[in-house]
Amino acid sequence: MPDSASIDVDALLQGYARIARANGAQFRLNARLERGERSRGLWRLQTSEGPLTASILVNAAGAWADVVAESCDVAPLGFTPMRRTGVIVDAPETWPMRALPACIDVAEDFYFKPDAGRIMVSPADETLSPPTDAAADDYDVAVAINRLTDACKIDVRRVRSTWAGLRTFSPDRNPVAGHSCGGDGFFWLAGQGGAGVQTAPALARIAAALICNTEPELDPGPLSPLRFRTRSQAREARVS
Ligand SMILES: Cc1cc2nc3c(=O)[nH]c(=O)nc-3n(C[C@H](O)[C@H](O)[C@H](O)COP(=O)(O)OP(=O)(O)OC[C@H]3O[C@@H](n4cnc5c(N)ncnc54)[C@H](O)[C@@H]3O)c2cc1C
Known part of the structure; x- marks a missing residue:
């Protein structure tokens, strides 16, 4: 849209x-x-x-x-609280960041969107968790980057930051x-x-x-x- x-x-x-x-x-x-x-x-x-x-x-x-x-x-x-991970990486120089839409894989296996001049990517994970202050797991970060590089044929040289939070479902x-x-x-x-x-x-x-x-x-x-x-x-x- x-x-x-x-x-x-x-x-x-x-x-x-x-x-x-x-x-x-x-x-x-x-x-x-x-x-x-x-x-x-x-x-x-x-x-x-x-x-x-x-x-x-x-x-x-x-x-x-x-x-x-x-x-x-x-x-x-x-x-049911479920953990979801976010990762911020540098965007390739050639990407039109101001015009870049949010992109979601048809299977909703991952998504990425522009975030203050960089790329926010998530593996769209839904990992069961107790109620807690969640933190990103290295495996989920690696999955996010792998799906982004695979789909977009780009290199990710640097992870700027990672975080995770809980999405809670009835x-x-x-x-x-x-x-x-x-x-x-x-x-x-x-x-x-x-x-x-x-x-x-x-x-x-x-x-x-x-x-x-x-x-x-x-x-x-x-x-x-x-x-x-x-x-x-x-x-x-x-x-x-
Ligand atoms: C990676 C990620 C991406 C997301 N992307 C989107 C998005 O694109 N769009 C969107 O709309 N939503 C998104 N969400 C979901 C959104 O963040 C949550 O739906 C929303 O934060 C839930 O708000 P809440 O106020 O119900 O719960 P919370 O934000 O978890 O707030 C609950 C509060 O209750 C407090 N609390 C708990 N126990 C007690 C107690 N005993 N006494 C006093 N206080 C207590 C906690 O400290 C906390 O401050 C995303 C979430 C994640 C993790």
Whole structure:
């Protein structure tokens, strides 16, 4: 698509943070949620930076979404974190970097795209991982470079940087946004997989509408965590 563009993820995040602060949000960075208990309509949260209370708790903990749920005595949904690797290499001098599109192999075995004058290449890996601060594995870096050099018939002389992150999937690989089945003020916002940046504005608007009890722009049914309810949980919900 000639009119497609890259998202500056850091600028997007800082922009959202500015808007949130301007609307009264407070940020507690490095405050790890250790335990949450619901009592008399409130969440009482123990964090590494002290206690907090809240009427609604939004679980947007990415790869740790199930861990956070369990620390609040909410049944996990079965999220799967998967590692994906990124590698930055120099582009061949002859490549038209300003016009270069993002290129994805038809089998989605690898992809590459221009990145600040260089090439970002990924082996499109999906390696199962526990929730952790992921790091690139040398093998995945070698696979990425091998697929790039093979497909484009170029030499890669220098790897500039490597990284990896976790893309977290729900059991049906679609995102989850909605209240848990317990009616306990626990809201799931997780499982964005490989599209959590580009879907963030839309998913956040749907989540905000559900939390504030207003009409969402789209049918939120397919995003509901209730689709993963076990039969006994569904029976309990009908009885109560
Ligand atoms: C190599 C790679 C390429 C990608 N490419 C794209 C792309 O092209 N387009 C796209 O849209 N997406 C892409 N993604 C996916 C995107 O990055 C994710 O979907 C997105 O980051 C998920 O956001 P999140 O906020 O749900 O989770 P995260 O960004 O993982 O945030 C979760 C946060 O919860 C915090 N947390 C966890 N446990 C606790 C706790 N107990 N207490 C307090 N805080 C806690 C963590 O510290 C973390 O800050 C890519 C990902 C990778 C790895």
